Amino acid sequence: MLRSCGLGDTDIAKLSIAHPWLLTSNIERVQAMVAHAQDIGVPRGCRMFRHALKAIKFLSKEKIAAKVEHLKKTFMWSDAEVGVVVSKFPSVLMRSNQMLQSKSEFLISKAGLEPTYIAHRPAMLSYSLEGRIKPRHYVVKYLKENGFLDHGRDYYYTLCISEKVFMERFICPHKEAAPHLAEDYASACRGEVPSSFRFT
Incomplete structure (x- = not known):
């Protein structure tokens, strides 16, 4: 199933080491995770797919929707820009609202960066x-x-x-x-x- 999603043996190994329960889960649960990852804009076969599976493993659609709304409000992003962010950096869904708020305030208010600039370089949100x-x-x-x-x-x-x-x-x-x-x-x-x- 995971190979059919474009994941190589190394990707599967890393995913399984981090989340051993994946190996004992029924196939329906894994299929649901795959569908969920695609729903947030990360297609099968892309290099961020493994990270997307990791990010959404315990998140319901309601929680993801709430996080998306928070991102839009905090960074003044459009739906399309949030889509870019999540597809490039799925782990943003795991970041706390407080941390995202503090980074938004600094990057936009202090550093003077445009919201669009940040949206296309979301990896900067991973830095301390x-x-x-x-x-x-x-x-x-x-x-x-x-x-x-x-x-x-x-x-x-x-x-x-x-x-x-x-x-x-x-x-x-x-x-x-x-x-x-x-x-x-x-x-x-x-x-x-x-x-x-x-x-x-």
């Missing part, structure tokens, strides 16, 4: 707000405001690159001009961000 999004935002904002970085830099790129690459491209080149940058960034990653960085 305190441990990744805020610290990197503060660094990039400082670099742009002080002429060290062009304003056309893609926001999502600064979030999705690894910590090693971020340090190499955004921190290390400015050690002399901004001697406290690395220290303040490290503090921000620990959740110790002051009201404003000591970028002097």
Whole structure:
């Protein structure tokens, strides 16, 4: 059944390790999960199908509908945009409303991102707000405001690159001009961000 959905042996193994009950469930229950995943806009055969099955395993249609409404309200998304988000990042259905609200407030109100921009890059919602999004935002904002970085830099790129690459491209080149940058960034990653960085 799972192979017919386009899942390979590795995908099935990962799904079964995370959810052993899947192996003992009757086929009707698995078929219902597959249909449910397709209903939320994740077709069989796509690379996110395994993640969709994982996301909706314990969610009723009513709970999913409620989460969709919350996403629309919180991020000011249209039905189509929520569809894009769920198809690209099914795990968003498992995120708490409080967490989604706090990320929406920061990304839209503080970072100034357009709702559509976030909808087409929903993976950014998987990153820690305190441990990744805020610290990197503060660094990039400082670099742009002080002429060290062009304003056309893609926001999502600064979030999705690894910590090693971020340090190499955004921190290390400015050690002399901004001697406290690395220290303040490290503090921000620990959740110790002051009201404003000591970028002097």
